[in-house]
Amino acid sequence: MKNFRQFKNHPIRINFSEKFFVFIYLFYIVRLHFRAGLQHQTLDTNNLIMIVFGAISAVLIFKIIESITRWSRLLHTFSKILIICIYMLIGDYHLRTRYNLDFAIFIDNWSLIFYKESFFVVLDTFTNKDIIITLGVSCILIILEVLKKSISKTDVTKNMLSQFTISSLLYCFIIIFLPYSYEEISSLNKSIISYYFSDDAFQVSRTFKDKKYPYIKDEDTNLASLKDKPHIFIILVESFNANVVLTKNESRQEYTPFYNSLIKRGLYLNNFWGQSVQTAKGQLSTLCSILPTIRKKVYVDYPDIKMKCLPKILKKYNYETLFFDGFKLKFDNTGNFAKKHGFEHVHDMTSDFITPQEIKKFSWGWGIRDDLFYIKLFKYIDKLHKKNTKNPKHFFTLLATASNHKNFQDVPKNQRYLYPNQNNKKQYYANSIRVSDEYLKTFFDEFNKRDYLKNSIIIITGDHSFPIGEHYSYNAENGFYAENFKIPFLFIWNNNSKFKGVMNTAKSQLDIAPTILEILGISEKNHFLGNSFFDKKNRYIPLIQPYDGTYLGAVFYPFKYMFHKKTRREYLFNLDSDPKEQNNIINTIKGKKLYIDFHNEVAKIFYNNTLIIEDRIWDN
Numbered sequence: 001m002k003n004f005r006q007f008k009n010h011p012i013r014i015n016f017s018e019k020f021f022v023f024i025y026l027f028y029i030v031r032l033h034f035r036a037g038l039q040h041q042t043l044d045t046n047n048l049i050m051i052v053f054g055a056i057s058a059v060l061i062f063k064i065i066e067s068i069t070r071w072s073r074l075l076h077t078f079s080k081i082l083i084i085c086i087y088m089l090i091g092d093y094h095l096r097t098r099y100n101l102d103f104a105i106f107i108d109n110w111s112l113i114f115y116k117e118s119f120f121v122v123l124d125t126f127t128n129k130d131i132i133i134t135l136g137v138s139c140i141l142i143i144l145e146v147l148k149k150s151i152s153k154t155d156v157t158k159n160m161l162s163q164f165t166i167s168s169l170l171y172c173f174i175i176i177f178l179p180y181s182y183e184e185i186s187s188l189n190k191s192i193i194s195y196y197f198s199d200d201a202f203q204v205s206r207t208f209k210d211k212k213y214p215y216i217k218d219e220d221t222n223l224a225s226l227k228d229k230p231h232i233f234i235i236l237v238e239s240f241n242a243n244v245v246l247t248k249n250e251s252r253q254e255y256t257p258f259y260n261s262l263i264k265r266g267l268y269l270n271n272f273w274g275q276s277v278q279t280a281k282g283q284l285s286t287l288c289s290i291l292p293t294i295r296k297k298v299y300v301d302y303p304d305i306k307m308k309c310l311p312k313i314l315k316k317y318n319y320e321t322l323f324f325d326g327f328k329l330k331f332d333n334t335g336n337f338a339k340k341h342g343f344e345h346v347h348d349m350t351s352d353f354i355t356p357q358e359i360k361k362f363s364w365g366w367g368i369r370d371d372l373f374y375i376k377l378f379k380y381i382d383k384l385h386k387k388n389t390k391n392p393k394h395f396f397t398l399l400a401t402a403s404n405h406k407n408f409q410d411v412p413k414n415q416r417y418l419y420p421n422q423n424n425k426k427q428y429y430a431n432s433i434r435v436s437d438e439y440l441k442t443f444f445d446e447f448n449k450r451d452y453l454k455n456s457i458i459i460i461t462g463d464h465s466f467p468i469g470e471h472y473s474y475n476a477e478n479g480f481y482a483e484n485f486k487i488p489f490l491f492i493w494n495n496n497s498k499f500k501g502v503m504n505t506a507k508s509q510l511d512i513a514p515t516i517l518e519i520l521g522i523s524e525k526n527h528f529l530g531n532s533f534f535d536k537k538n539r540y541i542p543l544i545q546p547y548d549g550t551y552l553g554a555v556f557y558p559f560k561y562m563f564h565k566k567t568r569r570e571y572l573f574n575l576d577s578d579p580k581e582q583n584n585i586i587n588t589i590k591g592k593k594l595y596i597d598f599h600n601e602v603a604k605i606f607y608n609n610t611l612i613i614e615d616r617i618w619d620n
Helices: 002-009 016-033 045-069 073-097 103-108 110-114 116-123 128-148 160-177 184-196 257-263 279-288 310-315 331-340 356-362 370-387 425-448 509-520 593-613
Strands: 231-237 267-269 319-325 345-348 394-400 456-462 489-493 501-503 541-545 551-556 559-564 569-574
Touching (some): 045 073, 045 184, 279 394, 310 509, 319 331
Parallel strands (some): 319 394
Antiparallel strands (some): 551 559
16 A cells, blocks of 8 residues: 555656657557558547557556666666567558558467568568668657657656556556557557457357267268279469459459460359468368368467378379479478378479579579479379379379469569559559469460370369458458458369359368269268368358458358457458448347357357367367
């Protein structure tokens, strides 16, 4: 009590450095307000309260720093200037990426920062102006400190313990119990709390929870086994947004002319969804028909998990399994995971395949050009074919391309077919996907040269999508709209009329493995969550956006539901009548069966996390 009375007798005053920090906080609110699609400010009571609490939290941060560092003027000054600079960079990050810095991005991708490609993606987030202004502000603050001691000067009580205790308690209360504020550092701290605590608003059914391995089902369907089994190629085109297919730019040029020309040769799904927003997550859903985790990555954090994925099943049926990556297999532990779960031949484009001269000539962005990548693959398959002449095998091959990976602006000038003088993010992406489409011709040129591959299924889809400004966003880690998840899907099987035309039924990556097994007539015990394309029933498609405060939801076409874990807001859109997702109709279904069913689907996403963590996907 004595300490509290002492604190009471010396009221907290806002000193210069704290006023400056609040000014920076308000400055970024104004900047975000004038950037379309970001934090549009209104004068309603709730919004004003959020702004005020953000300012309070900014002052409290400085009071806490002041209490800890008061014993050293140098440390005290350095800490405050550093916090201001960090805040400015986080604010610039928000402006450039269009989402708050989220702890999940740090922790889930920490190991990737040691790759130069990842480092340059992060660095490229900031403009030269951002860096110059931040350095300029820090220099001004240093000069003010040298001349007037403006930063280290304080007017608070000498009882630092009282100030630290009360400031810390108030700050903890704000970030734990109050909604997200506009203050960037507190928003980041709150995302740490959100990361480690699940949401108990969604409960999975008791029947489902009581099973030790709830996904396992015995496939006893009487399928007619296909005698002449085809080779299978799955091409996962990096960052493939469905909105660029069969569309043109303002100059009436197609973004993907070759892919568009292939559609008449096969079965095109124009309502196809990826489960999440990263390569490792998309590959998991495609190969294993399992949902990725909300947090972390199965490839990296649960590499020893027991699963029975598609390549492991196909090996039993005379398939030779190949995994070819246009980037590096060490990235996200991809190579080890592929080997463990059924791939016999696992390769990236390293010195085993690429000469130094080829690397210099054909590399840019995140890896080797897709055209050379395809050529190297077919040469490798030729060797396997010759080796297996006496005992011919079918090939199951997954190709993970790299050309269409951000930073998209790295496309060489002589291959910028749509925008030779590219000057914005949409044009960067357009040139990148266009040249990737051009490279796809090489795959078919090489494929058509080889008669032994004549009977083949070719699937061309995406590992995940990538927004290109549909809702102002140009980052896969930002947003929850359809463009974050919808990818193209094309199934080509020459001379098979059953696989021609356009399918409108909503399907997803989870459905690829079950479809392949049904086509081949393979009935195997499995843990697949998806359903065959032949099943025309409308089903729920789960969606996971692990970043931007975590959005979880599902599509039950035409409805798309999303829950924002960060703010606990809910969204529901009718994609038929409102394809741009502008009219949130969640209040019209609350309490109704559709609302309850969507909650059950999100509960299953949470429970899927538990099953993966506890290694309860497969029993042997």
